Amino acid sequence: MTSRNAAVYTLLTVGAAITLLPFGLGLLTSFTSAQQFNTGSPLSVPHPPTPANYLGLADAGFGRAIAVTALMTAVILVSQLTFSVTAAYAFARLDFPGRDRLFWVYLATLMVPATVTVVPLYLMMAQAGLRNTFWALVLPFMFGSPYAIFLLREYFRSIPADLIRAARMDGASTVDVLVHVVLPAGRSILVTLALITVVSQWNSFMWPLVITSGSSWRVLTVATAGLQSQFDAQWTLVMAATTVAMVPLIVVFSLLGRHIVRSIVVSGIK
Amino acid sequence: MQHRRFRDTVIGYALLAPSLFGVMLFLLLPMLVVGWLSLQHWDLLGPIRFAGLDNWRSVLTDADFGRSLLATAGFVALVVPLQTALGLVAAALLARGLPGTGFFRTLYVLPWICSPLAIAVLWRWILAPTDGAVSTVLGHRIEWLTDPSLALPVVSAVTVWTNVGYVTLFFLAGLLGIPADVQNAARLDGAGDWQRFRHITLPMLRPTLFFVLVTGIVSAAQVFDTVYALTGGGPQGRTDLIAHRIYTEAFGTAAVGRAATMTLILFALLLGVTIIQHLYFRKRVSYDLT
Numbered sequence: 001m002t003s004r005n006a007a008v009y010t011l012l013t014v015g016a017a018i019t020l021l022p023f024g025l026g027l028l029t030s031f032t033s034a035q036q037f038n039t040g041s042p043l044s045v046p047h048p049p050t051p052a053n054y055l056g057l058a059d060a061g062f063g064r065a066i067a068v069t070a071l072m073t074a075v076i077l078v079s080q081l082t083f084s085v086t087a088a089y090a091f092a093r094l095d096f097p098g099r100d101r102l103f104w105v106y107l108a109t110l111m112v113p114a115t116v117t118v119v120p121l122y123l124m125m126a127q128a129g130l131r132n133t134f135w136a137l138v139l140p141f142m143f144g145s146p147y148a149i150f151l152l153r154e155y156f157r158s159i160p161a162d163l164i165r166a167a168r169m170d171g172a173s174t175v176d177v178l179v180h181v182v183l184p185a186g187r188s189i190l191v192t193l194a195l196i197t198v199v200s201q202w203n204s205f206m207w208p209l210v211i212t213s214g215s216s217w218r219v220l221t222v223a224t225a226g227l228q229s230q231f232d233a234q235w236t237l238v239m240a241a242t243t244v245a246m247v248p249l250i251v252v253f254s255l256l257g258r259h260i261v262r263s264i265v266v267s268g269i270k
Numbered sequence: 271m272q273h274r275r276f277r278d279t280v281i282g283y284a285l286l287a288p289s290l291f292g293v294m295l296f297l298l299l300p301m302l303v304v305g306w307l308s309l310q311h312w313d314l315l316g317p318i319r320f321a322g323l324d325n326w327r328s329v330l331t332d333a334d335f336g337r338s339l340l341a342t343a344g345f346v347a348l349v350v351p352l353q354t355a356l357g358l359v360a361a362a363l364l365a366r367g368l369p370g371t372g373f374f375r376t377l378y379v380l381p382w383i384c385s386p387l388a389i390a391v392l393w394r395w396i397l398a399p400t401d402g403a404v405s406t407v408l409g410h411r412i413e414w415l416t417d418p419s420l421a422l423p424v425v426s427a428v429t430v431w432t433n434v435g436y437v438t439l440f441f442l443a444g445l446l447g448i449p450a451d452v453q454n455a456a457r458l459d460g461a462g463d464w465q466r467f468r469h470i471t472l473p474m475l476r477p478t479l480f481f482v483l484v485t486g487i488v489s490a491a492q493v494f495d496t497v498y499a500l501t502g503g504g505p506q507g508r509t510d511l512i513a514h515r516i517y518t519e520a521f522g523t524a525a526v527g528r529a530a531t532m533t534l535i536l537f538a539l540l541l542g543v544t545i546i547q548h549l550y551f552r553k554r555v556s557y558d559l560t
Binding site: 005008009011012015016018019020022023025026029037038041042043083084086087089090091094095096097099102105106109111112113114115116117118119120121122123124126139140141142143144146149174199202203205206209210220221224225228233235238239241242245246249250253258 | 492529541
């Protein structure tokens with residue numbers, strides 16, 4: 001039995017090494033001076049470690065790209081979550097004509113893959129004169145996500161009706177009920193949805209790539225891709241860029257890993 | 271009561287209004303627009319002109335588009351079975367519940383959390399022929415990304431590396447959902463490891479397996495970031511997957527009508543896969559053991 005456990009651990013460790021090694025090599029290279037990288041072996045340990053590559057990123061406009069990405073993620077996170085919560089509450093807890101038919105329409109939109117909307121959305125934004133604006137980055141994702149609404153609705157339906165009725169008896173309005181009864185009860189699902197939104201928006205690439213141009217509204221992924229094609233041979237600089245693009249989520253991940261793991265399972269099973 | 275219903279209707283629609291606006295404008299309208307656009311000529315800047323069925327005719331007879339569909343099919347055929355098999359193996363190892371399992375599980379998901387674009391750029395360096403990590407270790411150069419016979423398998427491998435941890439999570443959830451009683455009963459009946467895997471674990475994992483396969487196909491068929499940063503669709507279009515072809519058509523050669531047409535074809539193919547999924551789940555075998 002122990003030898004079997006040893007075999008299991010060996011395989012798990014091999015998997016861990018294959019997972020971590022590329023990240024580790026990229027991180028090392030990002031602290032290597034360009035001179036050492038070019039003259040010595042590309043895989044040698046940086047001596048001494050230098051922040052020069054990260055300073056180089058600042059000159060390449062990465063400071064602004066980080067700010068734009070963070071702002072975009074924050075705006076989409078807050079608005080998408082707010083509007084998803086209100087819609088899900090209406091679907092789960094209120095009774096009005098057309099409710100079920102509308103919910104069916106929301107469900108049907110889950111079948112629309114993200115890639116399919118890029119070209120028509122581009123045309124719509126162009127016609128609206130919104131190309132290369134901050135609004136073009138956030139508008140399509142601000143008004144709630146059918147998927148979040150679907151998950152939240154399931155959750156809100158499971159809150160005991162007595163709890164809401166009791167609050168009503170005490171004179172609470174719909175907004176009071178939402179803020180003081182429904183939201184606290186749904187805290188874990190909200191954390192889950194928030195994480196999904198942060199990860200997908202921070203990493204989004206295709207839409208920002210097509211709808212923005214130049215440096216004013218360039219996000220981190222687009223800046224990284226641009227840097228790579230501009231300085232193809234300057235790998236130490238490019239590895240600093242990939243590190244900057246990945247580190248914030250890795251930090252969030254190591255703090256909330258358990259939540260993220262659960263959120264993936266929850267968000268994946270439809 | 272009448273009053274209550276009226277109030278619910280007003281509040282209900284007020285609460286729904288923002289998301290309804292979003293769904294109509296940014297999910298449903300684009301579907302109409304892309305259909306209309308497939309019948310137009312547009313070069314991103316000039317006026318939009320009616321094209322009739324020109325785009326459809328030219329796309330359906332376009333060798334580049336056919337090659338792109340083939341490349342996508344090849345990519346899906348490499349990525350999905352491989353990531354599913356590796357994910358199942360990893361989940362089986364984790365499901366033994368040894369100390370430290372949570373650590374490994376979390377670690378394996380790491381690549382999936384990170385930006386696919388940044389991951390692709392990282393691998394572009396690792397695989398770079400002269401000063402990349404792999405070439406340095408091997409001591410000689412291999413054109414991983416520019417050799418026509420290597421490029422697609424390599425792009426597939428990077429994608430599998432990114433996705434395995436994600437697939438593992440679903441299998442792990444599925445495996446932990448199998449009642450221990452069933453396994454124990456089979457063990458008492460003298461079933462060996464392989465027999466139990468083949469006749470109990472695998473059939474009970476079937477819904478998970480199907481889910482992993484279908485979502486795997488739908489997402490692999492839309493891979494863009496990885497191709498964009500690793501190969502740019504080359505060499506000789508070998509890795510020009512369909513999402514990248516649509517992007518190039520619309521924003522590279524500015525043939526937006528043709529890109530819209532390709533988008534509709536991709537949508538039809540993905541819808542087919544999704545519908546098969548729903549049909550399956552409607553009549554799936556249930557394992558009610560109570």
